[in-house]
Amino acid sequence: MPDPHDTRTLAKDERRFLRTTFGDEDALFDAESTCVFGADAYRNFAPPLAVVRPTSLEQVQELMAWAQKVRMPIYVRARGTNVVGSCVPRPAGIVVSTLKLNRIIEVSTQDFVAVVEPGVVTGELQKRVEQDRLFYPPDPASMKISTIGGNVSTCAGGMRALKYGVTREYVLGLTAVLPGGEIIRPGGRTHKNVVGLDLVRTIVGSEGSLAFITDITLKLLPKPESTASLLVGYPTLEDALAAAKQVFDAGILPTALEFMTRETLDAVAKVQAVPWPEDTEAALLFRLDGSRDALAADLKGLTGVLESTRPASLDTGLGPDEEEPLWEIRRMINPASFQVAPDKISDDITLPRGKLREALVKIRAIGREAGLTILTFGHLGDGNIHVNIMHNASDVEEHRRAVSAKEQVLALTLSLGGSLSGEHGVGLAKAAFVHKQLGPVERRVMAGVKHAFDPHNIMNPGKGW
Amino acid sequence: MPDPHDTRTLAKDERRFLRTTFGDEDALFDAESTCVFGADAYRNFAPPLAVVRPTSLEQVQELMAWAQKVRMPIYVRARGTNVVGSCVPRPAGIVVSTLKLNRIIEVSTQDFVAVVEPGVVTGELQKRVEQDRLFYPPDPASMKISTIGGNVSTCAGGMRALKYGVTREYVLGLTAVLPGGEIIRPGGRTHKNVVGLDLVRTIVGSEGSLAFITDITLKLLPKPESTASLLVGYPTLEDALAAAKQVFDAGILPTALEFMTRETLDAVAKVQAVPWPEDTEAALLFRLDGSRDALAADLKGLTGVLESTRPASLDTGLGPDEEEPLWEIRRMINPASFQVAPDKISDDITLPRGKLREALVKIRAIGREAGLTILTFGHLGDGNIHVNIMHNASDVEEHRRAVSAKEQVLALTLSLGGSLSGEHGVGLAKAAFVHKQLGPVERRVMAGVKHAFDPHNIMNPGKGW
Numbered sequence: 001m002p003d004p005h006d007t008r009t010l011a012k013d014e015r016r017f018l019r020t021t022f023g024d025e026d027a028l029f030d031a032e033s034t035c036v037f038g039a040d041a042y043r044n045f046a047p048p049l050a051v052v053r054p055t056s057l058e059q060v061q062e063l064m065a066w067a068q069k070v071r072m073p074i075y076v077r078a079r080g081t082n083v084v085g086s087c088v089p090r091p092a093g094i095v096v097s098t099l100k101l102n103r104i105i106e107v108s109t110q111d112f113v114a115v116v117e118p119g120v121v122t123g124e125l126q127k128r129v130e131q132d133r134l135f136y137p138p139d140p141a142s143m144k145i146s147t148i149g150g151n152v153s154t155c156a157g158g159m160r161a162l163k164y165g166v167t168r169e170y171v172l173g174l175t176a177v178l179p180g181g182e183i184i185r186p187g188g189r190t191h192k193n194v195v196g197l198d199l200v201r202t203i204v205g206s207e208g209s210l211a212f213i214t215d216i217t218l219k220l221l222p223k224p225e226s227t228a229s230l231l232v233g234y235p236t237l238e239d240a241l242a243a244a245k246q247v248f249d250a251g252i253l254p255t256a257l258e259f260m261t262r263e264t265l266d267a268v269a270k271v272q273a274v275p276w277p278e279d280t281e282a283a284l285l286f287r288l289d290g291s292r293d294a295l296a297a298d299l300k301g302l303t304g305v306l307e308s309t310r311p312a313s314l315d316t317g318l319g320p321d322e323e324e325p326l327w328e329i330r331r332m333i334n335p336a337s338f339q340v341a342p343d344k345i346s347d348d349i350t351l352p353r354g355k356l357r358e359a360l361v362k363i364r365a366i367g368r369e370a371g372l373t374i375l376t377f378g379h380l381g382d383g384n385i386h387v388n389i390m391h392n393a394s395d396v397e398e399h400r401r402a403v404s405a406k407e408q409v410l411a412l413t414l415s416l417g418g419s420l421s422g423e424h425g426v427g428l429a430k431a432a433f434v435h436k437q438l439g440p441v442e443r444r445v446m447a448g449v450k451h452a453f454d455p456h457n458i459m460n461p462g463k464g465w
Numbered sequence: 466m467p468d469p470h471d472t473r474t475l476a477k478d479e480r481r482f483l484r485t486t487f488g489d490e491d492a493l494f495d496a497e498s499t500c501v502f503g504a505d506a507y508r509n510f511a512p513p514l515a516v517v518r519p520t521s522l523e524q525v526q527e528l529m530a531w532a533q534k535v536r537m538p539i540y541v542r543a544r545g546t547n548v549v550g551s552c553v554p555r556p557a558g559i560v561v562s563t564l565k566l567n568r569i570i571e572v573s574t575q576d577f578v579a580v581v582e583p584g585v586v587t588g589e590l591q592k593r594v595e596q597d598r599l600f601y602p603p604d605p606a607s608m609k610i611s612t613i614g615g616n617v618s619t620c621a622g623g624m625r626a627l628k629y630g631v632t633r634e635y636v637l638g639l640t641a642v643l644p645g646g647e648i649i650r651p652g653g654r655t656h657k658n659v660v661g662l663d664l665v666r667t668i669v670g671s672e673g674s675l676a677f678i679t680d681i682t683l684k685l686l687p688k689p690e691s692t693a694s695l696l697v698g699y700p701t702l703e704d705a706l707a708a709a710k711q712v713f714d715a716g717i718l719p720t721a722l723e724f725m726t727r728e729t730l731d732a733v734a735k736v737q738a739v740p741w742p743e744d745t746e747a748a749l750l751f752r753l754d755g756s757r758d759a760l761a762a763d764l765k766g767l768t769g770v771l772e773s774t775r776p777a778s779l780d781t782g783l784g785p786d787e788e789e790p791l792w793e794i795r796r797m798i799n800p801a802s803f804q805v806a807p808d809k810i811s812d813d814i815t816l817p818r819g820k821l822r823e824a825l826v827k828i829r830a831i832g833r834e835a836g837l838t839i840l841t842f843g844h845l846g847d848g849n850i851h852v853n854i855m856h857n858a859s860d861v862e863e864h865r866r867a868v869s870a871k872e873q874v875l876a877l878t879l880s881l882g883g884s885l886s887g888e889h890g891v892g893l894a895k896a897a898f899v900h901k902q903l904g905p906v907e908r909r910v911m912a913g914v915k916h917a918f919d920p921h922n923i924m925n926p927g928k929g930w
């Protein structure tokens with residue numbers, strides 16, 4: 001909800017500044033044009049005072065100099081796929097769209113780097129570098145619609161994080177504009193660099209709260225020759241988790257290791273044909289990659305380990321065409337979830353890997369208690385569980401039960417030594433819980449770090465910690 | 466040299482505080498006991514005012530509370546393997562040895578984490594976790610004698626960084642004591658976590674300038690089943706670099722890819738039998754790892770690529786016993802270097818990978834111009850070159866030429882878009898050059914970040930940026 005006490009409006013000279021700097025086409029003021037910039041996938045809304053779309057570093061500098069002077073909140077966003085309200089412009093301020101900063105400036109096959117602007121869609125960058133047999137591993141589920149800038153701001157993870165790590169590991173350097181308009185260029189183009197404090201990784205994952213990123217230098221790897229995937233069903237959750245442990249114990253680090261539990265399997269089964277038998281309680285989805293012959297050997301090894309775990313079903317796909325139907329099942333979870341109920345509360349908690357069973361069993365019990373279906377699935381290898389509390393939000397009492405279930409899930413997470421978010425960030429959705437994970441001293445130090453970048457708190461205020 | 470203006474001494478009550486807090490055995494004051502704590506492998510010395518050896522978190526807290534109150538510089542060190550003077554206690558202050566904080570607190574096969582104190586030797590941790598078929602990848606050349614605490618403080622790299630990344634990627638959480646004695650516990654035990662600003666990775670690589678780390682939670686991987694190595698000689702530097710490029714282009718990401726150029730090969734040949742023919746100009750050393758059968762396939766693939774590059778020699782080692790002699794050559798570089806001249810100035814510059822040839826050719830020219838032999842070798846995959854400027858430091862004029870050559874190498878590095886350090890850090894050795902890499906705005910922000918942790922600049926002052 002917009003804060004009724006937040007009555008800031010744009011003065012005439014402020015409008016004039018924005019119109020002069022960005023031109024009529026890229027400075028939007030009327031509610032009809034700006035309202036879509038007031039929400040993200042969290043579906044929480046605040047009206048922007050204005051929306052601007054810079055096309056150059058100089059425009060960003062002018063904006064940031066002005067914003068600091070007049071203490072104007074700045075909300076940088078791209079495609080708004082964020083699910084925790086990180087892009088919602090509250091308190092009132094200017095939304096800055098990076099969608100016109102969308103050039104792939106360079107892909108270097110010599111240096112194994114790409115230099116891109118923040119508005120580049122991650123999946124398009126991946127396609128582009130693959131033309132040169134290069135590889136940008138981070139693959140958040142949203143990668144076909146989310147941008148590198150957003151991925152960097154949230155330190156996005158993805159399926160391949162188990163083997164290849166998260167976005168943080170691939171950001172070599174940045175250009176960023178500070179409140180006030182000064183430019184910093186931490187890091188660079190080298191794959192290693194330990195000179196000075198690590199401002200690059202301070203900015204990565206800061207949810208737009210420190211500086212305005214205008215370009216990003218990313219590390220690239222050689223593109224693995226081949227991939228294969230396995231989807232394996234189990235009669236019990238315990239069997240599935242024990243199988244995953246056996247895979248690790250065999251010295252295998254898969255590229256990806258996803259899981260789905262009963263409620264999720266049932267939801268998917270409602271919308272498409274599925275390969276597991278009806279009484280399957282949990283499924284694992286593996287991906288491997290490597291050179292063709294090594295992959296064949298690894299696939300044989302993994303299949304051998306999995307066959308020894310007596311799965312209810314085992315389906316293999318070798319190469320993109322055969323793998324596609326297996327991953328399509330994973331991608332169907334979100335649309336399928338709405339077969340269960342019209343609304344969801346999503347979380348992406350992370351547990352120490354050994355606490356997964358306890359967490360999943362207790363989350364199921366929380367759902368039962370609340371009379372709600374809770375879907376659990378996610379990145380088993382990282383201990384990162386996506387929790388979807390399905391409910392009907394128009395039923396006030398049911399919505400209250402869903403909110404209470406969320407609070408119980410988050411409390412459970414922290415009691416097991418987990419983290420409130422592995423990928424999505426804090427945004428608005430978890431802002432009220434963050435003090436339960438971060439102590440007052442940590443938060444004071446974070447405030448000090450923020451102050452070093454943004455002394456007047458104009459960058460995405462009211463979000464995160 | 467000690468600063469003649471630095472006349473700080475310990476007052477009686479300061480001595481009493483240290484003696485009371487640490488006991489006679491672990492509070493050292495006499496020059497005979499403390500002098501070895503006044504230098505590290507950079508061989509630059511300043512006398513400590515005292516040396517203390519905490520054994521508990523509580524002692525560290527008391528020390529840090531006191532130090533902040535009396536504005537006493539604190540120099541945390543372990544085994545002093547640092548080669549840039551990061552551990553030298555100048556301006557005068559207290560050296561704190563972490564060697565009694567050396568417990569491996571826990572190795573969890575369920576969570577794939579280890580919790581360790583900073584004084585644990587990295588190689589010993591690796592052996593310990595391998596007993597459980599787990600794997601801690603970072604392997605700085607010093608790993609048999611350097612500690613996890615030092616590795617974290619410098620964000621140590623190592624041979625396996627090409628495939629597995631650097632120390633930063635493995636630090637999940639920390640306990641650290643701030644100046645003033647307060648404790649922070651950023652991060653945790655989960656493999657992913659995006660809640661709050663990333664204080665963990667702000668501390669990693671900060672060269673002891675922010676906080677006193679008292680324990681570290683590390684991410685572990687499944688131990689790869691097998692390894693193999695290949696040592697390949699080439700008649701020209703260009704051939705060697707072209708071969709490396711062909712390997713990447715074939716989609717192969719080796720675990721390690723080291724290189725040595727002519728001067729280094731000649732130095733090693735003076736101290737032991739070598740497998741390359743006499744006119745070899747450059748050599749590459751590869752390591753692969755994986756499951757037994759996949760490794761065999763990858764080894765075949767890599768060998769095929771390398772044979773097509775017409776090497777002067779190609780030696781393969783399958784498994785630790787056969788690989789050992791190949792890596793022994795790599796490890797012999799340091800002792801062999803002193804066959805060339807009694808003293809060295811070391812640097813570990815990092816280049817964009819595609820600039821390696823230009824850098825190596827120009828460094829050779831700098832050496833020729835100076836009448837000095839410069840050894841170059843290092844981590845080709847990361848673009849990280851170790852530069853050893855060999856000379857006789859007792860010849861004042863020769864030493865002057867070596868210093869001038871170092872300055873030229875660093876200037877060359879920056880002109881090619883490189884970084885002054887990929888692994889070693891800045892310390893004292895590069896403090897005078899750091900402003901050439903980092904701009905004034907970046908350094909101001911870094912100072913602000915430092916202030917958020919250490920407002921009175923008592924943590925390792927005078928080092929780094």
